Amino acid sequence: MGIIVQKFGGTSVGTIERILNVAERIREEKERGNEVVVVVSAMGKTTDQLVNMAKQISQQPNKREMDMLLSTGEQVTISLLAMALNQMNLPAVSFTGWQAGILTEAVHGNARISNINTEAIQKQLSEGTIVIVAGFQGITEDGEITTLGRGGSDTTAVALAAALKAEKCDIYTDVPGVFTTDPRYVKNARKLLSVSYDEMLELANLGAGVLHPRAVEFAKNYNVRLEVRSSMEKVDGTVIEGEAKMEQNLVVRGxxxxxxxxxxxxxxxxxxxxxxxxxxxxxxxxxxxxxxxxxxxxxxxxxxxxxxxxxxxxxxxxxxxxxxxxxxxxxxxxxxxxxxxxxxxxxxxxxxxxxxxxxxxxxxxxxxxxxxxxxxxxxxxxxxxxxxxxxxxxxxxxxxxxxxxx
Amino acid sequence: MGIIVQKFGGTSVGTIERILNVAERIREEKERGNEVVVVVSAMGKTTDQLVNMAKQISQQPNKREMDMLLSTGEQVTISLLAMALNQMNLPAVSFTGWQAGILTEAVHGNARISNINTEAIQKQLSEGTIVIVAGFQGITEDGEITTLGRGGSDTTAVALAAALKAEKCDIYTDVPGVFTTDPRYVKNARKLLSVSYDEMLELANLGAGVLHPRAVEFAKNYNVRLEVRSSMEKVDGTVIEGEAKMEQNLVVRGxxxxxxxxxxxxxxxxxxxxxxxxxxxxxxxxxxxxxxxxxxxxxxxxxxxxxxxxxxxxxxxxxxxxxxxxxxxxxxxxxxxxxxxxxxxxxxxxxxxxxxxxxxxxxxxxxxxxxxxxxxxxxxxxxxxxxxxxxxxxxxxxxxxxxxxx
Structure with missing residues (x-):
């Protein structure tokens, strides 16, 4: 029995129905006997809507206030998901970034995580409770709410997996894994079973889009085993780890x-x-x-x-x-x-x-x-x-x- | 020069345009030379929409998670209002309930304020900054987000006015004051210039609706001078204080x-x-x-x-x-x-x-x-x-x- 971190992006939690679907995925992981920490993004287009409201007020909104505004998006998702799990008789508790102990540097809009105080999460896990953490956000030493910038929820998930010494970190998304190229444009693109951190970094940087480079870098530095997988279909995804295990003979991977x-x-x-x-x-x-x-x-x-x-x-x-x-x-x-x-x-x-x-x-x-x-x-x-x-x-x-x- | 607490309800901040209008009212108060603390509710129907999402998940949503969910509503308003003021070159900072030091008892959905640690607010005021506080919410000693139940934002405003020893607490609403009866139903209902706390308590309890009884009680206990006034028209409202000054000869007031x-x-x-x-x-x-x-x-x-x-x-x-x-x-x-x-x-x-x-x-x-x-x-x-x-x-x-x- 170990700790598994699961991350679900905005599309995966875009509607109430999808949140209920995500709750089912969490139940399955919990029933395998694992301690489960879940990181979620804001629902669907919520962040865009919030940005749009701010832009009606100012073309360059105050960055501190922008973080205050945007961090509500994830807070809505964590509470709804925790409600769904409790309704299924699975004890679950939601944590904002600051409640989860996610400390960041004092930069608004694009802060880096400086430390995670996992005490509150560990306490809940030890009682068998599923912990739902708001992605993309943290708090400075002075108690200011910050956000992590693009790909922030991925980074939250990987950082938590590192801090909690989790067995693995599953990144659930709307595609079933990392492909040799974009399957929307190349019909016979193939899903890769595993890639190395470095390969993923290049693929992510070059527009594969399923995982933010910052998160991959973090995972590489702390040796966190990642898996990119579909939140819709129950199939194996792509594992990202130190060395790609399979297909070593292939020179070009994607x-x-x-x-x-x-x-x-x-x-x-x-x-x-x-x-x-x-x-x-x-x-x-x-x-x-x-x-x-x-x-x-x-x-x-x-x-x-x-x-x-x-x-x-x-x-x-x-x-x-x-x-x-x-x-x-x-x-x-x-x-x-x-x-x-x-x-x-x-x-x-x-x-x-x-x-x-x-x-x-x-x-x-x-x-x-x-x-x-x-x-x-x-x-x-x-x-x-x-x-x-x-x-x-x-x-x-x-x-x-x-x-x-x- | 003293401290003025202004409270704007959900209708008064229901659209971006109205938030800009509220920012103007705040500017006027600030330009009179006062230190200004503003308490706002969630925008318009936001709370109803959040409740509706929760009800799609559970008929009896977990109360802790409900507080986590609902408290986002006010957080959106405070950030947008602070952006609007900063855009007008009026230094302003938004505070969630916990950032404002609003401590409550450990009850979800209907918590009472137990104490307010005004240090953070005082620091900002002393620097000339307008402080925007999220109404309706607080935090327990254990760091759990709570909400104050119906009329919570009124209570936040009055409690802050008491803790900050404010000169007065202006409750801005969509009606211009307290009337002898509901003017929607009785054509020649008349606005009262002043009523006593006790009269207001009975009027509020009995459905006059402009101010929550809890807030009036709080104001009575701490002798906070209240004024109920219109956020739309610039006219005098109804003052609520120890003794009604005017119309003492009238036996029945409303x-x-x-x-x-x-x-x-x-x-x-x-x-x-x-x-x-x-x-x-x-x-x-x-x-x-x-x-x-x-x-x-x-x-x-x-x-x-x-x-x-x-x-x-x-x-x-x-x-x-x-x-x-x-x-x-x-x-x-x-x-x-x-x-x-x-x-x-x-x-x-x-x-x-x-x-x-x-x-x-x-x-x-x-x-x-x-x-x-x-x-x-x-x-x-x-x-x-x-x-x-x-x-x-x-x-x-x-x-x-x-x-x-x-």
Missing amino acids: VAFEDEITKVTVLGLRNNLTSLSTIFTTLAQHHINVDIIIQSTTEDGTTNLSFSIHTNDWMETLNVLENNKDYLGYEQLDAENKLAKVSIVGSGMISNPGVAAKMFEVLAEQGILVKMVSTSEIKVSAVVEDKNMLNAVQALHEAFELGQHQ | VAFEDEITKVTVLGLRNNLTSLSTIFTTLAQHHINVDIIIQSTTEDGTTNLSFSIHTNDWMETLNVLENNKDYLGYEQLDAENKLAKVSIVGSGMISNPGVAAKMFEVLAEQGILVKMVSTSEIKVSAVVEDKNMLNAVQALHEAFELGQHQ
Whole structure:
């Protein structure tokens, strides 16, 4: 008998009926003899509705008050779910972030968990009570309510699993696991039985979307065994742990992709030691995330720099660079929209130098021009025009034999 | 410069537009140089919607979880109102019940405030910040979220005014004050400029509805100066304080009324010293509130007992009495529904013995049969058939010359 942490996302608890369905899943886990801690998100579109109310008051609502507002969403879900379990004669108690002892740093909107005081949860578990914890929220040392930002409920679940030394952490979602690529676009995409933390990090970062990278990182650091599984169907999901147990012989494990990428090019950058760090520090100060970075130095000693950003940040990036033109010291700016990133991911890649070559060969065969390239130990990414994205994904999925075996 | 507590009810904060309107009222008070503490309820029908969700899960939802659920309603309002004030460059901070230091006894659904630790509020006020407190909620010593039951936000406001030694407590509502009777039913009902705590208690208890009796009692005990006023129109309201200053010569100050009353009669009650207390203790254990009680002893030594309850409690009352028939020792039960209570209220009544007589005379002239009577120092109540209620109210309002002077 051990502790199991179960996390159910907003879609899984989107209606009263689904909350009752979730209560059944919890009952099953409890009846297996486990101590159960459940983390839930706000119901369906609740968070969007709350944000919408705030935006009617202010385009930039006070961040402390935003956390106060948003944290009510999860509080509604935990109470309803605890009611449902009590109605089924399963003793259950709901805890807000602060009641669960989830301490965070003093940052509103995007706080990191600094510590979890599990005393209150342990006490309830020892009495056989199921503990339902509000995801996405915590409290500072000064008693201020904070939220954890995007993917916050995943992070809450993993952090609790780590703090409670749980056997595993099950992330229930609206898809049955992690796939070789998005099954909505590639028909014979296959569910992976297991992936490593690093592979999951790349897949999550690259838009697979089922699990937030912060949560995967947390799980990796504390060696928490994760399983992504369906809240609707009762089938095995995808296990995420130190080493992927199955399919070790496969070099490429999945194809990830995302669109709405913009490539920004800075031409004629003054070539000195600090020019690069100055540019990216300036962008970071404006909370602009930069992904791929490519630098080339011409014969006359000036540097051209290209980097990719989310298209949402395009206008602000150009504004920031233009406003700092003298300080940054460059000649000209250029930007290209309507791009997408396609990546192949797999732990085995490091020992297979031919993988990148094969990727470019496949793309060339499809007549797809590669605009930027980025490689890491477990992935190769290519930026292409977004109209070619799905074509590239399908061709790569086929070429690396990721589809279901017939 | 003193501390002013303002309370805005659910209707006053029912939409974003109304919240912005409330923010304006707060600004005016702040600009008069006062330190301002604001207590708000949940927006409009929010509480009903939350209750409705809970009822879809369980007809008798777990009370602890119900408090967890309902307390989110006020938390939404406080954050939105604080955003609105910050947007107007008025520093404001929102506090949940527990952040405001509102300690309650450990009872869910209907807790009483046991103490208020005003330290956090005082600190904010001393920095010139407006403090917005969630009404209706508190926390137990063990860190459990509680709610205060009906009229809870009024009670929060009055308790804060008492704890902070505020100059006054303004209760903003959707009516402009306390009237001689309900102006929806009696055209020439007149707004009272001031009433005493005791008069207000009777008026509130008897269904005037603008202020909860618990809050009035609290105000009386701590001598908090209250004013009931409109959140829409900028006009003087009704001041509630120790002695009504104006209109002292008027014996009857108002006519109150409520319907949905049931009269329960217990026939042939065993006549011993404890029979009455046994019956009412048993009902109290089932949280059934009894209003008027009439007892008569027949010549053969048995007692007949009648009492009035809210019609909502009718079935449960009969169940409780029937299940305890042997223990309580009576012969027969009887119940009459579709009754209403009409009351005349006024501090001057105690020295005017003819007032009750005049009331019965007026009712007799209208051909209205009186089913039960109850008197106190400042009111006389008569239970009549509910179809006669408004007729009785209008006739009494006229007879005691309560209408507007033409």
